[in-house]
Every structure is written in C-alpha cells, then in structure tokens.
Amino acid sequence: xTTNSGRKPKDEDKEKKFxxxxxxxxxxxxxxxxxxxxxxxxxELPAMDLGGTSDPYVKLFLLPEKKKxxxxxxxxxxxxxxxxxxxxxxxxxxxxxxxxxVLNVYDFDRFGKHDQVWKFIY
Numbered sequence: 001x002t003t004n005s006g007r008k009p010k011d012e013d014k015e016k017k018f019x020x021x022x023x024x025x026x027x028x029x030x031x032x033x034x035x036x037x038x039x040x041x042x043x044e045l046p047a048m049d050l051g052g053t054s055d056p057y058v059k060l061f062l063l064p065e066k067k068k069x070x071x072x073x074x075x076x077x078x079x080x081x082x083x084x085x086x087x088x089x090x091x092x093x094x095x096x097x098x099x100x101x102v103l104n105v106y107d108f109d110r111f112g113k114h115d116q117v118w119k120f121i122y
Contacts, residue, residue: 019117020045022105033092039072039083048107048115053077055108062089063100074108
C-alpha cells in the first residue's frame, strides 16, 4: 500500500492550509512479525526557512508504546525531498491492530527548536 498524505496540524479549528504530501509504503512480514515502513518522499512542503526552503526530515514511531523511534536523514534546502528509507518495527501479528503509526514531518533548525511541519496518525 502506498499512501500520499497532506494533513494539517492537530487543531481542527484552524484555517485549512495545504502543507504538502508524504509518500510512504507499509508492508507486514508475517514470517518475521515485522512491519516495514518505507518513507519515499515528500512534495510541496511549506518553506519554513527565511531563504524560502526547508530542511525536512520525518520522525516515526508506533503508539501506544513509543519504544522504538526512527527518523530519516535531513534533506537540506528542499521542499520536495526524496528519502527512500526503510524502518522495521517488530510487532507480533496479534498486536498489530492495537498499534498506531505516527509520522511527523519536521524542519531541521541548527540553532533552535526544530519546527513541526505536520503530524499524521495512521
């Protein structure tokens, strides 16, 4: 399954604003009891830096445990980054239904707090 998601931040009452898309793929391996998440790319991300670009990366984890967190590499000065990075979560099949995948897109900031571009809960 490949999914493109363009979501706005948590607050549903804020004005709707397009914040880009994230392409990713999910694959469950029954023999290995493993969920593989492939972060493919992002498109049309908003410019978060003064120069009109962003330095995006994606953080991902499963709820409710948050035991294993992953993140992609930072792609410098890009509003359309290509990541092509895979991450594997060990999850028994009988527990997969109780898990929630969280994908956060951030803009890297060398000297301050990294800006959250958006959050997607799957």
